[in-house]
Amino acid sequence: MSKTVVVALGGNAIQQADEEPTYINQLNNIKKSCKFLSLLVKQGYRLVITHGNGPQVGRLLQQNEEAQNVVPPFPLDVLNAQTQGFIGYMIEQSLLNELKQNHLTVSVVSMMTRVQVSSEDEDYLDPSKPVGTFYTEEEAKQLQVSNRWKMKKDANRGWRRVVPSPKPLRILGADTIRELSENGNIVIAGGGGGIPVICKSTDADVGIEAVIDKDRSGCKLAEEIEADVFMVLTDIDHVYVNYGKADEKALENLTVDELEKYIEEGHFSKGSMGPKVEAALSFAKTGGTSIICALDKAEEALQGQTGTIVNPVEKQVTVS
Numbered sequence: 001m002s003k004t005v006v007v008a009l010g011g012n013a014i015q016q017a018d019e020e021p022t023y024i025n026q027l028n029n030i031k032k033s034c035k036f037l038s039l040l041v042k043q044g045y046r047l048v049i050t051h052g053n054g055p056q057v058g059r060l061l062q063q064n065e066e067a068q069n070v071v072p073p074f075p076l077d078v079l080n081a082q083t084q085g086f087i088g089y090m091i092e093q094s095l096l097n098e099l100k101q102n103h104l105t106v107s108v109v110s111m112m113t114r115v116q117v118s119s120e121d122e123d124y125l126d127p128s129k130p131v132g133t134f135y136t137e138e139e140a141k142q143l144q145v146s147n148r149w150k151m152k153k154d155a156n157r158g159w160r161r162v163v164p165s166p167k168p169l170r171i172l173g174a175d176t177i178r179e180l181s182e183n184g185n186i187v188i189a190g191g192g193g194g195i196p197v198i199c200k201s202t203d204a205d206v207g208i209e210a211v212i213d214k215d216r217s218g219c220k221l222a223e224e225i226e227a228d229v230f231m232v233l234t235d236i237d238h239v240y241v242n243y244g245k246a247d248e249k250a251l252e253n254l255t256v257d258e259l260e261k262y263i264e265e266g267h268f269s270k271g272s273m274g275p276k277v278e279a280a281l282s283f284a285k286t287g288g289t290s291i292i293c294a295l296d297k298a299e300e301a302l303q304g305q306t307g308t309i310v311n312p313v314e315k316q317v318t319v320s
């Protein structure tokens, strides 16, 4: 039977840092990304695609706030749903067009996905999820006062607004996602990390104003649908130790224990590679294979030829 791969598309697959965030620029990036995804479909992998929404949901939030005297604003959980809708549409249509050009007949389904979170998560008190545009330190300090935004430094890339990011506890509708995938559909699910909701057995489910990290929820999704591979596609060929230093070293094929040691040694930045390696580690611990690699090398990485591959301790073999 063909392997199920949960693919988490990084922000760069949708928007390049140095480009204007217009619809056309984002669509062109998605079209390029879909060319690489279609190669995986051609190889016979079953794809479940998830994607980020940090830049997009941050700008949508800003639009809602800035227009609030003219148009009533919507809460952040609804804005997450909006990003699932429009990014899902852009991926679905671009992928279908690419598959059609390659004479591949596979249906693509975008699924609005809610994700259960805790009402007690500590991130509500000290928000960590960067969204929207990058600012200089000076601009960030002004926005903190004028707009009452919480601002934090995002690795070495500038300052960004931060919003709460609770950990995903359960992907609601995971059974349906699995069924759709097993029936031969490409499924786009858990976009933007999913819509965060609090579920209590005695009360109605209720949405929460937060943005979940898509690498964390992608890993949870892979775990819950029992995927074979969890793959994080970004803009860098490997995960590195001593990244950016003279003695940096690309990580190729490693065990859970080795990766755990590198995480403890503090090699990975909180706002960029950190969540990816933690998600990769977490999935490998459940018995699957995790891969972090460049989007344009996805096919080779699945054949074990490139990328950072994290194997479960007992499974030191490459994926094919």
Ligand SMILES: Nc1ncnc2c1ncn2[C@@H]1O[C@H](COP(=O)(O)OP(=O)(O)O)[C@@H](O)[C@H]1O
Pocket (backbone or CB within 6 Å): 009, 010, 011, 012, 013, 052, 233, 234, 235, 236, 238, 239, 240, 241, 242, 243, 267, 268, 269, 271, 272, 273
């Ligand atoms: N240890 C590391 N190894 C590799 N890349 C790293 C490391 N630490 C930080 N990075 C940075 O992480 C970036 C990828 O993270 P990010 O930009 O958040 O990805 P995406 O937007 O694709 O999800 C790389 O371009 C690289 O600059």
Ligand SMILES: NC(=O)OP(=O)(O)O
Pocket (backbone or CB within 6 Å): 010, 011, 051, 052, 053, 054, 055, 130, 192, 193, 211, 212, 213, 214, 215
């Ligand atoms: N929700 C989320 O993690 O989005 P980004 O990957 O775009 O930050």
